[in-house]
Amino acid sequence: xxxxxxxxxxxxxxxxxxxxxxxxxxxxxxxxxxxxxxxxxxxxxxxxxxxxxxxxxxxxxxxxxxxxxxxxxxxxxxxxxxxxxxxxxxxxxxxxxxxxxxxxxxxxxxxxxxxxxxxxxxxxxxxxxxxxxxxxxxxxxxxxxxxxxxxxxxxxxxxxxxxxxxxxxxxxxxxxxxxxxxxxxxxxxxxxxxxxxxxxxxxxxxxxxxxxxxxxxxxxxxxxxxxxxxxxxxxxxxxxxxxxxxxxxxxxxxxxxxxxxxxxxxxxxxxxxxxxxxx
Amino acid sequence: xxxxxxxxxxxxxxxxxxxxxxxxxxxxxxxxxxxxxxxxxxxxxxxxxxxxxxxxxxxxxxxxxxxxxxxxxxxxxxxxxxxxxxxxxxxxxxxxxxxxxxxxxxxxxxxxxxxxxxxxxxxxxxxxxxxxxxxxxxxxxxxxxxxxxxxxxxxxxxxxxxxxxxxxxxxxxxxxxxxxxxxxxxxxxxxxxxxxxxxxxxxxxxxxxxxxxxxxxxxxxxxxxxxxxxxxxxxxxxxxxxxxxxxxxxxxxxxxxxxxxxxxxxxxxxxxxxxxxxxxxxxxxxxxxxxxxxxxxxxxxxxxxxxxxxxxxxxxxxxxxxxxxxxxxxxxxxxxxxxxxxxxxxxxxxxxxxxxxxxxxxxxxxxxxxxxxxxxxxxxxxxx
Numbered sequence: 001x002x003x004x005x006x007x008x009x010x011x012x013x014x015x016x017x018x019x020x021x022x023x024x025x026x027x028x029x030x031x032x033x034x035x036x037x038x039x040x041x042x043x044x045x046x047x048x049x050x051x052x053x054x055x056x057x058x059x060x061x062x063x064x065x066x067x068x069x070x071x072x073x074x075x076x077x078x079x080x081x082x083x084x085x086x087x088x089x090x091x092x093x094x095x096x097x098x099x100x101x102x103x104x105x106x107x108x109x110x111x112x113x114x115x116x117x118x119x120x121x122x123x124x125x126x127x128x129x130x131x132x133x134x135x136x137x138x139x140x141x142x143x144x145x146x147x148x149x150x151x152x153x154x155x156x157x158x159x160x161x162x163x164x165x166x167x168x169x170x171x172x173x174x175x176x177x178x179x180x181x182x183x184x185x186x187x188x189x190x191x192x193x194x195x196x197x198x199x200x201x202x203x204x205x206x207x208x209x210x211x212x213x214x215x216x217x218x219x220x221x222x223x224x225x226x227x228x229x230x231x232x233x234x235x236x237x238x239x240x241x242x243x244x245x246x247x248x249x250x251x252x253x254x255x256x257x258x259x260x261x262x263x264x265x266x267x268x269x270x271x272x273x274x275x276x277x278x279x
Numbered sequence: 280x281x282x283x284x285x286x287x288x289x290x291x292x293x294x295x296x297x298x299x300x301x302x303x304x305x306x307x308x309x310x311x312x313x314x315x316x317x318x319x320x321x322x323x324x325x326x327x328x329x330x331x332x333x334x335x336x337x338x339x340x341x342x343x344x345x346x347x348x349x350x351x352x353x354x355x356x357x358x359x360x361x362x363x364x365x366x367x368x369x370x371x372x373x374x375x376x377x378x379x380x381x382x383x384x385x386x387x388x389x390x391x392x393x394x395x396x397x398x399x400x401x402x403x404x405x406x407x408x409x410x411x412x413x414x415x416x417x418x419x420x421x422x423x424x425x426x427x428x429x430x431x432x433x434x435x436x437x438x439x440x441x442x443x444x445x446x447x448x449x450x451x452x453x454x455x456x457x458x459x460x461x462x463x464x465x466x467x468x469x470x471x472x473x474x475x476x477x478x479x480x481x482x483x484x485x486x487x488x489x490x491x492x493x494x495x496x497x498x499x500x501x502x503x504x505x506x507x508x509x510x511x512x513x514x515x516x517x518x519x520x521x522x523x524x525x526x527x528x529x530x531x532x533x534x535x536x537x538x539x540x541x542x543x544x545x546x547x548x549x550x551x552x553x554x555x556x557x558x559x560x561x562x563x564x565x566x567x568x569x570x571x572x573x574x575x576x577x578x579x580x581x582x583x584x585x586x587x588x589x590x591x592x593x594x595x596x597x598x599x600x601x602x603x604x605x606x607x608x609x610x611x612x613x614x615x616x617x618x619x620x621x622x623x624x625x626x627x628x629x630x631x632x633x634x635x636x637x638x639x640x641x642x643x644x645x646x647x648x649x650x651x652x653x654x655x656x657x658x659x660x661x662x663x
Contacts, residue, residue, distance in 0.1 A: 014511075014522075017520070017522055018522050018523070047509065048505060048506070048507045048509060049505060051355075051504050051505075053351070056514075063511065064511055064513065064522060064523060067509060068509060069504040069505065069509050069510070070509075070510075070511045070512070071351070071354060071504075071511075071512045071513075072511070072512065072513035072514065072515065072523075073347065073350075073351075073377070073514065074347065074373055074374065074377055074514060077343060077344070077347040077374070080339065080343065080344035080347035080348055080351070081347045081348070081350060081351035082351060083311075083337070083339070083344070083347075083348050083351065084309070084311060084347060084348035084349060084350060084351025084352035084353075084354075084355070084357075084359070085351040085352065085354065085355045085504060087309075087311075087335050087337050087348070087352065088308075088309050088335055088351070088352035088355045088356065088357045088359075089355045089356070089504070089505055091505075092355065092504065092505055109340050109341060109344070110340065110344055110347075113339075113340040113344070266330075266335070269330055270330045270331075270333045273330045273331050274331060274333070277331060
């Protein structure tokens with residue numbers, strides 16, 4: 001199983017071109033990349049028909065390593081670039097890989113509007129609670145009182161819950177998993193890609209080198225174990241009293257509804273307009 | 280048919296309408312934009328026309344998203360357009376730089392209004408002469424076209440698409456508010472007579488494809504997402520395949536390529552109108568609506584026996600250095616009327632021999648009103 005799985009990953013990597021990668025040892029980005037590849041391979045899709053778009057940041061370096069149509073765009077604008085690709089070629093599967101800062105700070109506006117439109121994108125937010133590439137500044141998901149280079153006395157700002165934000169904005173598929181739960185995450189990515197409409201997955205991730213070190217979270221292994229121990233499936237959480245769930249990361253598909261997708265509605269509009277012309 | 284096919288029908292059109300019509304004639308099949316006066320008519324017309332053709336119109340959440348969307352669409356194969364005005368144009372600058380470094384064709388229309396900031400909405404101004412050249416950070420040559428009439432708005436929109444496709448870059452069409460909203464009777468050419476340039480498509484097998492092929496006279500074939508080439512696009516300095524690089528040789532080659540594809544093709548890019556310049560001893564250098572006022576001034580001056588001519592750039596970037604040098608050699612004075620604080624004048628100063636040269640006479644106005652032909656004529660008489 002392990003060997004077969006590795007071959008799958010190898011098959012999708014631009015291994016002869018742009019390796020070694022830029023990520024630090026212990027970073028979750030590689031784990032998530034492997035999981036995305038397995039999720040794509042599982043669906044047997046034509047990879048010429050998949051585009052991966054990212055913004056700027058550690059996680060946004062991902063597209064260069066994967067043998068798909070790839071676009072490493074501008075900071076915060078991945079979803080807006082992806083909107084251009086998807087609305088011009090609705091048959092294209094478009095995956096957006098982004099980080100917490102890229103997606104919810106500078107790119108927050110594009111996130112909520114793509115969710116509102118219910119545009120058929122799959123957004124994977126690798127949420128490590130920090131700006132890694134610039135050296136560790138606090139992001140919109142840095143927990144209250146956590147240390148970062150720009151919150152040396154602890155973060156006094158209030159963090160976003162990315163899933164709540166997406167649900168509020170009208171996303172039709174919202175899920176959360178972690179870099180520890182790769183089997184669960186792989187299935188969730190498949191579900192998200194198969195979902196017709198805007199899907200987003202908040203992937204709780206570890207930045208051991210900066211966030212972990214500044215906040216005394218231990219090494220990569222300790223941070224992975226924390227993901228395992230401090231998280232709970234939404235279906236299990238529902239059965240527990242609130243005090244037992246407090247402070248835990250809630251995993252699972254938190255919203256999945258059917259709603260007309262943007263490109264489908266636009267195609268219908270075009271048909272209607274053409275019919276009006278012929279009348 | 281009763282109608283004479285040699286004489287096409289006249290239509291009454293606004294400059295902005297002509298831009299929309301020109302875009303459709305050029306094969307524009309994607310528009311993303313955000314409402315802003317005085318450019319909004321372009322979006323409104325395309326919102327009606329593109330769905331009829333089964334093509335995409337999308338109103339984005341802001342101008343940053345608009346430029347991003349048209350670049351994304353272009354990478355997927357679209358001939359894409361956005362239209363905006365000053366504040367939106369400022370927001371688009373980072374995206375324009377991205378289109379240039381990634382050599383992705385697209386067209387941005389900026390119907391200028393008074394600035395800075397919200398300025399005088401929406402009085403005319405020509406404040407983005409320099410921003411359209413230097414607005415995005417870093418060095419990147421620009422192609423910027425500047426129409427002076429409704430008919431030319433149509434023609435230069437088509438040319439903007441052609442140049443974007445040919446040179447694989449973001450081409451900017453600078454409009455004056457007055458041209459955008461002015462109505463003129465124009466005859467549209469027959470669609471079959473319009474020359475349309477489309478990007479060259481690669482014919483090589485996927486593993487031979489280079490997204491930036493320097494062996495093609497800087498104008499290399501361009502694959503689209505979904506065609507089997509699976510290329511990488513990044514705003515980082517990149518090699519010929521599009522993969523990021525830190526090597527000085529590769530980064531330097533990329534920058535050189537961006538510059539050379541404009542500089543080496545300057546004759547194809549530059550367009551100027553020379554009006555009554557043969558025997559002129561005073562020249563007016565102006566673009567857009569100011570060139571129209573200048574032309575009227577030339578006519579009055581000529582009637583009064585004054586040897587005045589007009590040099591008008593239709594392509595303002597790359598700057599028509601040769602034509603300007605020739606003009607400077609042949610005339611005693613050059614009057615430069617413009618609706619800004621001397622942006623063209625500044626560029627002309629680069630081409631005079633000495634900085635103390637008194638040949639150049641600036642004439643600037645930034646209060647939201649135009650400079651009239653009579654005022655230009657008076658300026659000429661003051662000089663004499």
